Amino acid sequence: MTEQITLLERCWYLSPPWGLEIPRLGVNLWERVYLRASRTFGYCSGFGWSKGEWVYFIEFENDVILATKDEILATGRIEPNTVRNPAYVIGDRVMLVSNPPTTKQRLVLGVQVADSAWYYLVEWRSPTLVPTSIICDRFSLVREKDLVRVNV
Incomplete structure (x- = not known):
């Protein structure tokens, strides 16, 4: 959980070289999320900056779908995982x-x-x-x- 907070804090201060401010992440890695359109749950396996906003990679039924913050609801529940932490984080x-x-x-x-x-x-x-x-x-x-x- 400490690493997740670090990711959120680092995102807040990140400013790309062209002068835009990137907002905080709305979902943590491995956080369980509710997908509004399909009315089901998945979990966040990644995120990326695209067209001025965060896009979240949501694993759902052996597939990965892309979703914006308006298409998902964070639950605050972090799913257990066996994958080691990433070597680089947002802003490195x-x-x-x-x-x-x-x-x-x-x-x-x-x-x-x-x-x-x-x-x-x-x-x-x-x-x-x-x-x-x-x-x-x-x-x-x-x-x-x-x-x-x-x-x-």
Whole structure:
């Protein structure tokens, strides 16, 4: 539970390099949530920043669906899990291993667990470059071994 509070606190202070403030998370990792549309329960296996808001990855009946804060209700009940804690959390500064050393730092803007492994959402293309309406053109989900921590 302590790690979850840390994630929430870090999100509050996170400000991407382009000057926007990211609001607090509404749901913790592994928290049981109520899905309003299907009137059933699932649990949060990750979240990411998309189009100016948090999008939550909700595991439900052996599938993962994306939901915004308005589509779910948090229960405050954390589900037990066997997956170790993520190596990076929202707001950590990282660099992609495959890029040359001159490449700029990136922020971790999302985490998701899939098949007992963590994946991290990082922005690989600045929003100040060619604007696009497709979120996939700017963000990428990468594995832990593809990232290196930047110490500030």
